[in-house]
Amino acid sequence: MSGPAGGLLLIGGSGRLGGELRRLLPGAVAPPRSELDLTRPESVRAALDRYLPELVVHAAAFTDVSRAETERRACWRVNVEGTRHLAAALAAGGPGLVFISTDYVFDGRRGMYREDDPVGPPANYYGLSKLVAEELVRLVPRHLVIRTSFRGRDWPHPVAYTDLFTSQDYLDVIAPELALAIARWREIPWDTLHVATERKSAYELARRRRPGVRAGSKREAGVPLPDDVSLDTSRWQTLKALLGRCAGRAG
Numbered sequence: 001m002s003g004p005a006g007g008l009l010l011i012g013g014s015g016r017l018g019g020e021l022r023r024l025l026p027g028a029v030a031p032p033r034s035e036l037d038l039t040r041p042e043s044v045r046a047a048l049d050r051y052l053p054e055l056v057v058h059a060a061a062f063t064d065v066s067r068a069e070t071e072r073r074a075c076w077r078v079n080v081e082g083t084r085h086l087a088a089a090l091a092a093g094g095p096g097l098v099f100i101s102t103d104y105v106f107d108g109r110r111g112m113y114r115e116d117d118p119v120g121p122p123a124n125y126y127g128l129s130k131l132v133a134e135e136l137v138r139l140v141p142r143h144l145v146i147r148t149s150f151r152g153r154d155w156p157h158p159v160a161y162t163d164l165f166t167s168q169d170y171l172d173v174i175a176p177e178l179a180l181a182i183a184r185w186r187e188i189p190w191d192t193l194h195v196a197t198e199r200k201s202a203y204e205l206a207r208r209r210r211p212g213v214r215a216g217s218k219r220e221a222g223v224p225l226p227d228d229v230s231l232d233t234s235r236w237q238t239l240k241a242l243l244g245r246c247a248g249r250a251g
């Protein structure tokens with residue numbers, strides 16, 4: 001893959017997405033949380049001083065949507081306050097910032113959201129925390145908010161919901177797309193980008209990797225879930241074709 005690689009500081013490199021990004025962007029530096037803890041602003045500043053990155057990729061979060069309902073303080077501390085510490089350290093300029101955000105920032109009533117559609121009110125607390133974090137990221141002069149949605153490589157549950165629509169896909173499908181967007185971040189002319197695949201029900205997605213999965217309803221979930229958080233990805237599809245053509249010319 002072409003791109004910056006060197007000069008890239010990845011926060012959240014031990015996570016599911018972070019692990020894939022490390023593999024796809026081998027030049028990235030990914031300090032563990034013991035070194036860079038978003039809730040400790042001095043550790044954020046120290047890492048920025050130590051690595052002098054050209055680009056910071058913020059892929060760290062409190063990601064458990066169910067626990068975020070009951071552990072709101074912990075979720076807010078990482079997703080909002082942690083992002084605030086990072087944004088404050090980058091607000092004066094310097095490195096660019098790519099923030100990995102979520103389809104859950106939308107209300108999830110109608111689906112096929114475009115990048116410039118109004119956000120919120122989110123259906124759950126995790127979505128609210130990521131929405132607020134997005135706005136903090138926008139204080140950084142050179143920023144890109146990427147909204148996405150992914151699963152691991154398999155469908156881990158025996159049940160999948162037929163009444164929840166999404167543009168989500170499996171990590172092995174989504175991570176290479178995100179890595180491409182990160183590698184080519186300088187050529188992206190927008191400050192918000194949706195990177196996902198086509199609209200489908202969660203059940204449809206589940207059947208691709210777990211054919212015997214049971215069809216269920218999101219009423220079983222025990223956490224408020226939206227009806228349809230699918231994303232319009234036409235910006236990314238157009239850009240990707242263009243980036244491919246540019247890479248072809250360069251090569």
Ligand SMILES: NC(=O)c1ccc[n+]([C@@H]2O[C@H](COP(=O)([O-])OP(=O)(O)OC[C@H]3O[C@@H](n4cnc5c(N)ncnc54)[C@H](OP(=O)(O)O)[C@@H]3O)[C@@H](O)[C@H]2O)c1
Binds near residue numbers: 060078
């Ligand atoms: N999963 C999805 O469906 C989905 C959808 C849309 C967007 N996203 C976003 O994509 C990103 C990655 O998600 P994921 O599912 O790969 O996450 P994950 O597997 O839950 O990993 C979370 C990462 O955040 C790190 N982290 C947590 N608290 C931190 C702190 N205080 N300081 C520094 N690092 C901290 C964790 O480090 P430790 O290993 O030390 O805990 C870990 O590396 C997140 O921003 C998430 O909001 C996820």
